[in-house]
Amino acid sequence: MQALYAQLLVGLINGSFYALLSLGLAVIFGMLNIINFAHGALYMMGAFVAYFLLNIFGIGYWPALIIAPIVVGIFGMILERTMLQWLAGLDHLYGLLLTFGLALVIQGVFQNYFGSSGLPYSIPDELKGGMNLGFMYLPIYRGWVVVFSLVVCFATWFLIEKTRLGAYLRAATENPTLVRAFGVNVPRMITLTYGLGVGLAALAGVLSAPINQVRPLMGENVIIVVFAVVVIGGMGSIMGSIITGFTLGVVEGLTKYFYPEASNTVVFVLMVLVLLVKPTGLTGRAA
Amino acid sequence: MPDLKMADAAARPAANSPAAAPVLSVSNLQAWYGESHILHGVDFNVKAGEVVTLLGRNGAGKTSTLKSVMGIIGKRTGSVAFNGQEIIRAHSDRIARMGVAFCPEERGIFASLDVRENLLLPPIVREGGLSLDQIFDLFPNLKERLNSQGTKLSGGEQQMLAIARILRTGARFLMLDEPTEGLAPVIIQQIGQTIARLKKEGFTILLVEQNFRFAATVADRYYIVEHGKVIDGFANADLQANMDKLHTYLGV
Amino acid sequence: MTVTTDDSIAVPPRAVHDEMVAFAIMTVLLAIVPLTGIYPFFVMQALCFALLGCAFNLLIGYGGLLSFGHAMFLGTAGYVTGHALKVWGLPPELGILVGTAASAALAVITGVVAIRRQGIYFAMITLALSQLLYFIYVQVPFTHGEDGIQGIPQGYLFGIFNLSNATILYYVVLVGFLFGFLLIFRTINSPFGEVLKAIRENEPRAISLGYKTDQYKLLAYILSGTLAGFAGALKVFVAQNASLTDVEVAMSGQIVLMTLVGGLGTVFGPVVGAFVIVAMQQYLSGLGQWVTVIQGSIFVICVLTFRRGVIGEIAHFFRRSL
Numbered sequence: 001m002q003a004l005y006a007q008l009l010v011g012l013i014n015g016s017f018y019a020l021l022s023l024g025l026a027v028i029f030g031m032l033n034i035i036n037f038a039h040g041a042l043y044m045m046g047a048f049v050a051y052f053l054l055n056i057f058g059i060g061y062w063p064a065l066i067i068a069p070i071v072v073g074i075f076g077m078i079l080e081r082t083m084l085q086w087l088a089g090l091d092h093l094y095g096l097l098l099t100f101g102l103a104l105v106i107q108g109v110f111q112n113y114f115g116s117s118g119l120p121y122s123i124p125d126e127l128k129g130g131m132n133l134g135f136m137y138l139p140i141y142r143g144w145v146v147v148f149s150l151v152v153c154f155a156t157w158f159l160i161e162k163t164r165l166g167a168y169l170r171a172a173t174e175n176p177t178l179v180r181a182f183g184v185n186v187p188r189m190i191t192l193t194y195g196l197g198v199g200l201a202a203l204a205g206v207l208s209a210p211i212n213q214v215r216p217l218m219g220e221n222v223i224i225v226v227f228a229v230v231v232i233g234g235m236g237s238i239m240g241s242i243i244t245g246f247t248l249g250v251v252e253g254l255t256k257y258f259y260p261e262a263s264n265t266v267v268f269v270l271m272v273l274v275l276l277v278k279p280t281g282l283t284g285r286a287a
Numbered sequence: 288m289p290d291l292k293m294a295d296a297a298a299r300p301a302a303n304s305p306a307a308a309p310v311l312s313v314s315n316l317q318a319w320y321g322e323s324h325i326l327h328g329v330d331f332n333v334k335a336g337e338v339v340t341l342l343g344r345n346g347a348g349k350t351s352t353l354k355s356v357m358g359i360i361g362k363r364t365g366s367v368a369f370n371g372q373e374i375i376r377a378h379s380d381r382i383a384r385m386g387v388a389f390c391p392e393e394r395g396i397f398a399s400l401d402v403r404e405n406l407l408l409p410p411i412v413r414e415g416g417l418s419l420d421q422i423f424d425l426f427p428n429l430k431e432r433l434n435s436q437g438t439k440l441s442g443g444e445q446q447m448l449a450i451a452r453i454l455r456t457g458a459r460f461l462m463l464d465e466p467t468e469g470l471a472p473v474i475i476q477q478i479g480q481t482i483a484r485l486k487k488e489g490f491t492i493l494l495v496e497q498n499f500r501f502a503a504t505v506a507d508r509y510y511i512v513e514h515g516k517v518i519d520g521f522a523n524a525d526l527q528a529n530m531d532k533l534h535t536y537l538g539v
Numbered sequence: 540m541t542v543t544t545d546d547s548i549a550v551p552p553r554a555v556h557d558e559m560v561a562f563a564i565m566t567v568l569l570a571i572v573p574l575t576g577i578y579p580f581f582v583m584q585a586l587c588f589a590l591l592g593c594a595f596n597l598l599i600g601y602g603g604l605l606s607f608g609h610a611m612f613l614g615t616a617g618y619v620t621g622h623a624l625k626v627w628g629l630p631p632e633l634g635i636l637v638g639t640a641a642s643a644a645l646a647v648i649t650g651v652v653a654i655r656r657q658g659i660y661f662a663m664i665t666l667a668l669s670q671l672l673y674f675i676y677v678q679v680p681f682t683h684g685e686d687g688i689q690g691i692p693q694g695y696l697f698g699i700f701n702l703s704n705a706t707i708l709y710y711v712v713l714v715g716f717l718f719g720f721l722l723i724f725r726t727i728n729s730p731f732g733e734v735l736k737a738i739r740e741n742e743p744r745a746i747s748l749g750y751k752t753d754q755y756k757l758l759a760y761i762l763s764g765t766l767a768g769f770a771g772a773l774k775v776f777v778a779q780n781a782s783l784t785d786v787e788v789a790m791s792g793q794i795v796l797m798t799l800v801g802g803l804g805t806v807f808g809p810v811v812g813a814f815v816i817v818a819m820q821q822y823l824s825g826l827g828q829w830v831t832v833i834q835g836s837i838f839v840i841c842v843l844t845f846r847r848g849v850i851g852e853i854a855h856f857f858r859r860s861l
Contacts (some may be wrong), residue, residue: 035659086843092659093605094842097799100792101838108831164407170399171408177359178395182409183383183456224788228667231660261678268671272652275664279655 005136011253016149019245021226024200026241030173031193034095040219041106046205047214061124068206069199076198080191110216118213153242228271234281310491316365318355325351327515340494340502343512349495357389358382384412388458392465394449398438405437413457422451443474462493557859579709585817586716587774592798592809594766600804602759603739605662608669609794612764614786616642616771621688621781631696635772642768650760673786687782802848
C-alpha cells in the first residue's frame with residue numbers, strides 16, 4: 001500500500017511538471033500561435049542555471065527559484081525578438097520547425113559540454129528530510145514541489161483570468177490587430193508573454209533539479225509527453241492545461257503501480273482515445 | 288442633460304476657423320491586401336468638428352480606407368496626415384496614441400473579457416476622455432451588464448460598448464465603421480443622437496455608412512467611394528440636389 | 540494551411556516537362572554511380588532516405604500535413620522486414636512486401652486518429668504516436684531492444700539476384716527508389732493529386748465543392764506512410780540491421796530537415812536534401828554532438844532565410860519547375 005501512495009506522489013510530482021510546462025506552452029501558443037518545441041530545452045536550461053548559480057556563484061536554491069526563470073526568460077525574449085518575430089505572418093508550422101531547430105541547438109550545445117550523464121543538485125537544507133504520515137512517508141521536498149507548483153499554476157491562472165494585465169493578454173490573444181489599434185504595444189506584449197511561458201518552464205526546471213538531476217536531455221522526453229497533455233486538454237483554457245497536467249501525472253503514476261510496462265505509453269494511448277472521441281480535446285475549444 | 292464637456296476646453300478645435308488645417312488629410316492613398324490592390328488613390332479630408340461620411344456600395348473600399356488610416360492594412364502608399372503629421376508609415380499603436388480612435392465594423396468586442404474589462408481596455412491616450420460616470424449616463428444599459436461576458440450582449444449593446452470604450456480614451460478623432468449595421472431602428476436613433484451629442488462637444492468624426500438616410504441626420508459632408516477611389520463629394524446642404532447621383536452610385 | 544498567399548508553405552507552380560528532363564538526368568547520374576569510384580553504400584543509404592523524404596514530402600507538399608512521426612514507418616518496416624528475413628527466412632521480395640504491408644497497416648491505424656486534427660495539432664499527434672510506438676518497440680522482444688536486429692541476411696532477390704553483391708544490390712535499390720519516385724510523380728499528376736492540391740490551397744472551398752477532404756487527406760497519408768515503409772524495407776538490405784535509431788524522434792526530425800533543406804513541395808528537393816544530410820552524417824560523424832547543433836542551426840537558418848530549400852531556390856531562380 002505504501003508503494004501505491006509513493007507512486008501516487010511521484011505521479012503528482014510529474015503532474016506538477018506537466019502542468020507548469022503545458023501552462024507555459026498554452027500561454028505561448030495562445031499569443032504567438034507557435035508550438036514552442038524549445039520548451040523542453042528551456043526547462044533544462046532552468047535546471048542548469050540553478051546548477052551554475054550554485055556551483056559558480058555560490059547562490060543557492062531559494063534565489064535560484066527567482067533568478068533562473070528571469071535569466072532563461074530573458075534568453076527566451078531575445079530568441080523571440082531576433083527570430084520568432086520574423087515568422088509572424090507565416091504558416092504556423094514554420095514556428096514548430098524553428099523552435100525544433102532551436103531545441104536541437106540548445107540541447108546539442110549542452111550535451112557537448114556536459115555529456116549525457118546527470119549533474120547533482122542537492123535538496124536545500126530547509127526542505128530536507130520527511131514526515132511520516134501514517135499511510136506513507138512524505139519527503140518534504142517532494143511535498144513542496146507539488147504545493148509550490150499548485151500555487152504558481154493558480155497564480156498564473158489568476159493573473160490571466162482575473163487581472164487587468166491578464167485582460168490585455170486575453171484580448172491580444174483573441175484579436176491582436178484591434179488591441180494594437182487601441183494604442184497597446186502588442187509586439188512588446190508578445191515578447192513578454194513568450195518570456196512568461198519560458199520562465200514557467202525554467203521554474204519547473206529548478207524545481208526538478210534536486211529530484212531528477214541536471215541533464216542535457218532532461219527536456220527531450222518530457223516535451224513530447226507535454227504535447228500529448230496539451231492535445232488531450234485542448235489549449236483553449238489555462239485551467240484546462242493545469243488540471244489535465246496534474247491528472248495525467250497521477251494517471252501515469254497509478255499505471256506505473258498497476259501495470260508498469262504501460263507507464264511510458266499510457267499518456268499517448270489516452271491521447272489516441274481522446275482524439276477518437278473528442279478531437280478538440282477535453283476543454284473543447286478548437287485549434 | 289449630463290455635461291460631456293471635456294476638462295481641457297482649450298483642446299476643442301475652432302471648427303469654423305478658415306485657417307485651421309484639416310484634422311485628417313488623405314491624398315492618393317493606395318493600399319494592398321496581400322496581392323490585391325484595393326485602394327487606387329483615395330483623396331479626402333476631414334476638418335475639425337466635422338462629421339464626414341464615406342458612402343459607397345459593398346466592397347467599394349470604405350472600410351479599407353478607414354483601416355488604412357488606422358494603419359492596420361498591409362501595404363499602403365500615398366499620404367495620410369493627421370493634425371499635420373504624416374502617418375502613412377506609422378504603426379497602428381502610434382496612430383492611436385496620437386488621438387485616433389477606431390470602432391470596427393464587426394465591433395470587436397472581446398469574448399474572453401467581460402463588459403467592464405472591454406470598456407477599460409483601450410488605454411487613455413489624451414486627457415479629457417469621458418469618465419466612467421459620463422459613459423454610463425450616455426449608455427445606461429452598460430452599467431447593468433458590467434459583469435457579463437462581452438459577447439453575451441445584444442448587437443445594439445455591443446455597438447454601444449464599442450463606442451463607449453473609445454470615448455474613454457480621450458481621442459478626439461473617431462472613425463466609426465457602419466455603426467448602425469444590423470441594428471433595430473430604435474437603437475439606430477440612439478446612436479444618431481449619441482453622434483450628434485459628440486459632434487456638439489467638438490469631436491471630429493469620420494463615418495462609414497451604407498444607410499445614407501441615417502448619415503444624413505448627422506453628416507456635414509459626404510464622399511462617394513467606388514472601386515477604391517473617391518469619385519465625388521458634396522456638402523449636406525447639397526444633399527437633395529445630388530439625390531439622383533446617390534441613387535446611381537449606391538444602387539438604391 | 541488553406542490559401543497559398545505568401546504566408547503559407549511556398550509550393551512553386553508546376554511544369555511537368557521540366558521535371559521529366561530533370562528526372563532523366565537524375566536517373567542517368569544515378570545509374571552510372573557504380574562505374575565511378577563513389578562508395579555505393581553511401582549512395583544506397585541516400586537513395587533510401589531520398590525515397591523516405593519524397594514520401595514525407597507528398598504529405599506536406601501536396602497534402603499540407605506536416606508529419607513529425609514519419610520515422611515510425613521507416614522503423615516498423617525495418618523491424619518487420621528484418622524479422623521476416625532473419626527469423627522466418629523469407630526471400631527478399633516477400634520480406635519487402637511484408638514490411639511495406641506492415642507500414643501500410645500502421646498508416647491506416649495512425650491516419651484514422653491523426654487526420655482528425657489539422658496543422659500544428661496534426662504534427663504534434665504524429666510525434667506523440669511515433670513516440671508511443673518507440674516505447675512499444677523498446678519493450679517488445681522481437682526487436683531486441685537496444686541491440687536491435689543484427690546480421691540480417693540479404694539473400695537472393697527472386698532467387699536470381701545476389702544481394703550480397705554491392706553492385707547488384709545498388710541497382711536493386713535504385714530500381715526500388717525510381718519505382719517509388721515515379722509512383723509519387725504519377726500520383727501528384729493525377730486527378731487525385733489535383734484534388735489534394737485544391738484541398739491544400741483552399742480546403743473550405745474544396746469541401747463546398749463536395750469533396751470529402753478528410754478521405755483524400757487520409758489516402759495521401761496512407762500512401763505516404765506505405766512508401767516510407769517501402770524505403771525502410773529497402774534500407775534493411777543496405778544496413779543489414781534494424782534498430783531503435785530508426786524509430787526515434789531524432790530520425791523524424793532528420794526526415795523533416797532533409798525535405799526542408801531540399802525544398803518542401805518540390806519534386807526533387809527531398810532527393811537533394813537526403814544526399815546532403817546523409818553526406819553530413821558520414822563526414823561529420825567525428826564531431827559527436829556538434830552534428831546536432833549543426834542540424835539545428837540548419838533548421839533555424841532554413842526557416843528564417845532559406846524557406847524554399849536548395850531545389851526551390853534553383854527552381855525559382857531559373858523559373859523552372861523542379
